[in-house]
Amino acid sequence: NAGVMQNPRHLVRRRGQEARLRCSPMKGHSHVYWYRQLPEEGLKFMVYLQKENIIDESGMPKERFSAEFPKEGPSILRIQQVVRGDSAAYFCASSISGANVLTFGAGSRLTVL
Amino acid sequence: GQSLEQPSEVTAVEGAIVQINCTYQTSGFYGLSWYQQHDGGAPTFLSYNGLDGLEETGRFSSFLSRSDSYGYLLLQELQMKDSASYFCAVISRNQGGKLIFGQGTELSVKP
Numbered sequence: 001n002a003g004v005m006q007n008p009r010h011l012v013r014r015r016g017q018e019a020r021l022r023c024s025p026m027k028g029h030s031h032v033y034w035y036r037q038l039p040e041e042g043l044k045f046m047v048y049l050q051k052e053n054i055i056d057e058s059g060m061p062k063e064r065f066s067a068e069f070p071k072e073g074p075s076i077l078r079i080q081q082v083v084r085g086d087s088a089a090y091f092c093a094s095s096i097s098g099a100n101v102l103t104f105g106a107g108s109r110l111t112v113l
Numbered sequence: 114g115q116s117l118e119q120p121s122e123v124t125a126v127e128g129a130i131v132q133i134n135c136t137y138q139t140s141g142f143y144g145l146s147w148y149q150q151h152d153g154g155a156p157t158f159l160s161y162n163g164l165d166g167l168e169e170t171g172r173f174s175s176f177l178s179r180s181d182s183y184g185y186l187l188l189q190e191l192q193m194k195d196s197a198s199y200f201c202a203v204i205s206r207n208q209g210g211k212l213i214f215g216q217g218t219e220l221s222v223k224p
Contacts (some may be wrong), residue, residue, distance in 0.1 A: 004155075033211065033212070035214075037153075039153075041216060041217075042200060042214040042215055042216040042217050043156065043200065043214040044214075045211055045212070045213060045214075048209065048211050055209065056209040056211055058209070089153060091155070091156065093156075098204075098210055099146075099204050099210055099211055099212040100144060100146070100161050100163070100204065101146075101158050101161060102146075102148075102156075102158060102212060103158070104148075104155040104156045104157070105155060106154060106155045107153070107154070107155065
């Protein structure tokens with residue numbers, strides 16, 4: 001069981017470029033959550049998805065950010081026209097059902113130059 | 114809205130017992146979870162309390178009092194490897210059942 005797989009682990013982008021972060025949940029998990037973490041801070045909820053559905057995107061900025069979890073393939077968090085303030089660690093987590101127990105990936109660290 | 118309060122830092126010595134408190138304010142409270150994170154790595158699940166009382170898992174225990182909107186994580190027989198950040202997190206029905214994290218407590222275990 002490979003756990004939650006995130007890639008890339010590290011991503012460097014220049015301002016204005018696009019960042020795509022991928023997350024493959026644990027086998028058998030159909031619930032995916034994305035969180036963002038700045039250094040020395042907690043995890044901020046961004047979006048909750050199930051296969052082909054966005055359940056809750058209340059934590060996502062209204063512009064430039066989007067997420068999907070297609071029927072086949074990984075969940076994708078997409079950030080368009082990145083700015084320096086987007087530099088952070090982005091964690092994906094999955095669960096069988098609900099948020100009682102989340103299994104997290106190792107995170108993708110985005111640096112915007 | 115909702116909020117969680119936990120101490121930012123705690124220091125203890127090897128072999129000791131430490132308690133990390135968490136108070137929360139949220140509507141539609143469903144449960145309280147605890148996660149451990151080492152050096153910015155993947156947070157790992159420690160425990161979940163849906164009902165009042167104590168849950169014990171090895172050296173770690175977690176307690177919840179719904180009437181007091183309060184919980185704690187108890188770590189016994191501390192080891193150096195327990196040095197990490199510990200996050201309490203609430204699940205709220207009114208927030209779509211997602212997990213909302215506190216700011217975390219940095220635990221330093223000294224020899």
